[in-house]
Amino acid sequence: NLSDKLDKAMHVLRGHGQITEINVAETTKEIRRALLDADVNFKIAKEFTNTVRDKAIGQNVLTTLQPGQLMTKIVKDELTELMGGDAEGIDLSGNPSVILMSGLQGSGKTTFSGKLANFLKTKKSKNPLLVACDVYRPAAIDQLHVVGDQIGVPVYSDKENSDPVSLAQAGVAHAKANGHNVVIIDTAGRLAVDEAMMTEIANIRNAVTPQEVLFVVDAMTGQDAVNTAKAFNEVLDFDGVILTKLDGDTRGGAAISIKSVVNKPIKFIGTGEKMDAIDIFYPSRMADRILGMGDVVSLVERAQEQFDEEQARKIQKKIAKNTFGFDDFLSQIQQIKKMGSMKDLVGMIPGAGKALKGMDIDDDAFKHIEAIIYSMTPEERSTPSKLDARRKKRIAKGSGTSIQEVNQLLKQFHQMSKMMKMMQGGGGKKMMQMMQN
Ligand code: GDP
Numbered sequence: 001n002l003s004d005k006l007d008k009a010m011h012v013l014r015g016h017g018q019i020t021e022i023n024v025a026e027t028t029k030e031i032r033r034a035l036l037d038a039d040v041n042f043k044i045a046k047e048f049t050n051t052v053r054d055k056a057i058g059q060n061v062l063t064t065l066q067p068g069q070l071m072t073k074i075v076k077d078e079l080t081e082l083m084g085g086d087a088e089g090i091d092l093s094g095n096p097s098v099i100l101m102s103g104l105q106g107s108g109k110t111t112f113s114g115k116l117a118n119f120l121k122t123k124k125s126k127n128p129l130l131v132a133c134d135v136y137r138p139a140a141i142d143q144l145h146v147v148g149d150q151i152g153v154p155v156y157s158d159k160e161n162s163d164p165v166s167l168a169q170a171g172v173a174h175a176k177a178n179g180h181n182v183v184i185i186d187t188a189g190r191l192a193v194d195e196a197m198m199t200e201i202a203n204i205r206n207a208v209t210p211q212e213v214l215f216v217v218d219a220m221t222g223q224d225a226v227n228t229a230k231a232f233n234e235v236l237d238f239d240g241v242i243l244t245k246l247d248g249d250t251r252g253g254a255a256i257s258i259k260s261v262v263n264k265p266i267k268f269i270g271t272g273e274k275m276d277a278i279d280i281f282y283p284s285r286m287a288d289r290i291l292g293m294g295d296v297v298s299l300v301e302r303a304q305e306q307f308d309e310e311q312a313r314k315i316q317k318k319i320a321k322n323t324f325g326f327d328d329f330l331s332q333i334q335q336i337k338k339m340g341s342m343k344d345l346v347g348m349i350p351g352a353g354k355a356l357k358g359m360d361i362d363d364d365a366f367k368h369i370e371a372i373i374y375s376m377t378p379e380e381r382s383t384p385s386k387l388d389a390r391r392k393k394r395i396a397k398g399s400g401t402s403i404q405e406v407n408q409l410l411k412q413f414h415q416m417s418k419m420m421k422m423m424q425g426g427g428g429k430k431m432m433q434m435m436q437n
């Protein structure tokens with residue numbers, strides 16, 4: 001795991017008063033090894049560590065920072081820059097804007113087509129059309145229809161037409177005739193790069209002149225991902241990269257390598273099979289993630305998006321008046337469940353990835369909590385301080401849990417109240433501090 005390795009590399013520096021040439025050399029060696037282990041191309045890893053070394057040696061140790069922190073900052077800034085500066089958007093200036101998907105079979109093109117359509121529809125108020133150009137497998141066309149139905153986006157397909165080029169053209173014409181301002185063309189991939197696939201996708205591109213040609217790649221395929229990206233880029237000169245399957249623990253090595261080899265921006269990442277498992281790619285967040293700091297910004301952002309505003313206001317009042325109770329806790333849990341799977345969320349908490357690795361975090365964990373709360377009387381729910389040993393015993397029995405579990409829930413309840421107080425009190429910084437405790 002790359003973040004473990006980097007942790008170890010940073011450890012070399014901790015406790016040292018200054019960055020000397022010797023411990024920088026040691027540290028950069030560790031960093032290089034960590035990058036290589038994460039499938040980062042050798043040349044890139046070497047260049048990267050050379051830059052980090054030069055910067056580290058050139059810097060005076062700031063009095064306020066520990067050398068380890070300074071080194072972490074240098075590594076993070078470099079990683080961020082390597083992965084491409086600021087987040088790049090999608091060109092939506094066309095009328096309609098045509099977005100063409102390319103990539104190997106199984107990379108996630110069809111899934112991502114749906115995610116992107118859903119994203120543009122819900123976040124950018126666009127009216128997208130999906131076009132099915134994978135003519136080789138009837139099941140692929142059906143799959144896109146299933147996706148379209150899920151997100152309420154129409155799909156253009158024609159099982160009578162086996163020519164992907166004219167299909168794509170017909171799809172764009174259909175979009176124009178029906179007032180769609182975005183067209184997302186899903187294409188066929190093969191298991192490996194081959195001539196026919198490249199010719200086909202290039203022909204589609206020439207026929208419909210898309211605003212965006214996106215290359216979709218499975219982040220779990222490591223070094224292969226880099227070779228595939230190179231091959232597609234040589235033929236298509238694509239506009240951006242989509243990294244899929246970056247769920248939970250998948251390492252970010254592919255992001256580093258692909259960006260440096262093809263020098264095209266990574267635009268989005270896929271983090272799950274569901275239609276809302278899509279995130280804009282932010283290099284600095286990915287650098288944090290690679291460094292094991294956790295993607296706190298994403299976590300907070302997602303939390304903010306999903307928490308029902310009115311609910312939040314009500315709860316805010318209750319917290320201020322100190323009348324926040326278990327009924328509110330219950331509705332918070334229901335909100336959290338809406339945010340996505342527990343595994344995803346926990347993976348974003350700093351340090352949690354490591355602490356909880358191998359542990360089975362399933363969404364059923366909530367069921368016990370709910371059962372316990374349901375076993376409380378309304379009075380107990382609104383005034384948790386009433387819960388003495390006798391009541392706890394009764395609740396444990398009633399909910400089929402143990403007193404330990406009831407106690408644990410009480411502890412979580414207090415932590416959550418505290419956390420929500422902090423979130424009101426001013427954003428991510430406090431929350432981050434708390435999560436690290
Ligand atoms: P295509 O052949 O390129 O169209 O790939 P598909 O969209 O059919 O995806 C192949 C498989 O990968 C499917 O089982 C998807 O559910 C899965 N998949 C796609 N994107 C993601 C992702 O971001 N995370 C995970 N875990 N699975 C994904």
Ligand code: MG
Nearest residue numbers: 109110134140
């Ligand atoms: Mg497909």
